[in-house]
Amino acid sequence: MSVLAGWQTIEQDFPRNGSWEEQACFCLQYALLAPSTHNAQPWLFRIRAGAIELQADRSRGLAVSDPFDRELSISCGAALFNLRIALQRFGFQVEVEVVPRADDPDLLARVTVVGRARPAAESRLLFQAIPRRHTNRGSFDSRPVSPRILHELVQAARREGAWLEILEGDNKLAAADLVAEGDRVQLADPHFRRELSAWQSDGRGARADGLSALGLPTRETGFELGPLLIRTFDWYSLGRPAQDRELALGSPVLAVLGTRHEETSAWLAAGQALQHILLGATIAGVHASFLNQAIEVSALRQRLCALTGCVSFPQILLRMGHSNAAPATPRRKLEDVLLR
Numbered sequence: 371m372s373v374l375a376g377w378q379t380i381e382q383d384f385p386r387n388g389s390w391e392e393q394a395c396f397c398l399q400y401a402l403l404a405p406s407t408h409n410a411q412p413w414l415f416r417i418r419a420g421a422i423e424l425q426a427d428r429s430r431g432l433a434v435s436d437p438f439d440r441e442l443s444i445s446c447g448a449a450l451f452n453l454r455i456a457l458q459r460f461g462f463q464v465e466v467e468v469v470p471r472a473d474d475p476d477l478l479a480r481v482t483v484v485g486r487a488r489p490a491a492e493s494r495l496l497f498q499a500i501p502r503r504h505t506n507r508g509s510f511d512s513r514p515v516s517p518r519i520l521h522e523l524v525q526a527a528r529r530e531g532a533w534l535e536i537l538e539g540d541n542k543l544a545a546a547d548l549v550a551e552g553d554r555v556q557l558a559d560p561h562f563r564r565e566l567s568a569w570q571s572d573g574r575g576a577r578a579d580g581l582s583a584l585g586l587p588t589r590e591t592g593f594e595l596g597p598l599l600i601r602t603f604d605w606y607s608l609g610r611p612a613q614d615r616e617l618a619l620g621s622p623v624l625a626v627l628g629t630r631h632e633e634t635s636a637w638l639a640a641g642q643a644l645q646h647i648l649l650g651a652t653i654a655g656v657h658a659s660f661l662n663q664a665i666e667v668s669a670l671r672q673r674l675c676a677l678t679g680c681v682s683f684p685q686i687l688l689r690m691g692h693s694n695a696a697p698a699t700p701r702r703k704l705e706d707v708l709l710r
């Protein structure tokens with residue numbers, strides 16, 4: 371398991387005089403810090419001459435909550451964004467080819483080095499935010515997020531080929547109701563509970579993936595009850611829907627990230643947009659967390675779509691605000707995700 375504390379200091383350890391493979395490995399360490407559904411880390415990488423390929427690891431997919439690998443692809447897109455930024459930070463100019471092909475659907479993207487350039491100030495800032503970004507599942511304080519920051523996050527989504535819409539007033543209320551409804555539907559499903567419990571760790575550090583009870587309890591971390599209880603217990607009665615509704619309503623920002631299309635390349639764009647937004651928020655001192663149950667249940671996703679004008683596809687429901695620092699989560703070692 372990678373221990374992430376102290377990562378900021380590693381920036382100086384970039385092997386300037388090392389081989390391409392050593393430099394690529396260094397940058398890949400940052401790709402691994404991307405968020406992923408249930409912290410499943412569903413990605414694999416192959417280093418080629420002057421390029422890095424990203425592959426989906428579908429053995430880490432979530433058959434119940436993500437049957438089409440939509441969130442899996444978004445997670446891979448977030449890792450792709452980190453990789454791009456890390457390479458740019460160390461002076462590589464890169465071209466990203468999104469390459470899902472019918473004959474090789476697992477190969478998602480190829481990042482090719484096309485030259486050298488002085489890193490832009492923005493890549494440095496985004497890069498430094500990578501190890502500081504963590505999902506924060508606690509409640510946020512009432513301080514608003516400034517319109518200037520929100521505007522920048524909306525622009526960040528656009529630059530990656532996605533859109534971010536801030537929900538306000540009645541739409542925010544309606545979305546919070548959909549979150550509670552999503553909890554009810556999912557937590558009443560024993561298959562969903564079994565899948566969730568399979569990704570629970572006991573928090574003692576033995577696993578390099580999955581969810582532990584670090585931070586506050588959430589739908590995903592599954593309280594501190596442990597896998598057996600999650601599998602067998604009817605969460606409905608524990609008030610989870612009402613708590614998540616409160617979290618949604620109490621967050622200064624509730625926002626939908628979406629795309630115009632619904633296919634692997636759009637999901638990869640959503641993942642890059644997601645990570646651009648999350649790192650931008652981190653730089654601005656804003657914390658974020660996910661309430662994706664309203665998107666994972668397809669009937670609710672359509673209702674959420676209607677709230678956003680229904681021109682395209684909601685991919686992620688984010689809440690944002692100010693809070694105390696959230697803990698880091700574990701990651702698998704680079705050697706476990708590197709294809710030779």
Ligand SMILES: Cc1cc2nc3c(=O)[nH]c(=O)nc-3n(C[C@H](O)[C@H](O)[C@H](O)COP(=O)(O)O)c2cc1C
Binds near residue numbers: 409505659663
């Ligand atoms: C596509 C996607 C969907 C997610 N959905 C949820 C969610 O619905 N609820 C939640 O609490 N966390 C959600 N997460 C956050 C992950 O659980 C989190 O990224 C993972 O546990 C790693 O922790 P970190 O983000 O702090 O590094 C989601 C992450 C991704 C990338």
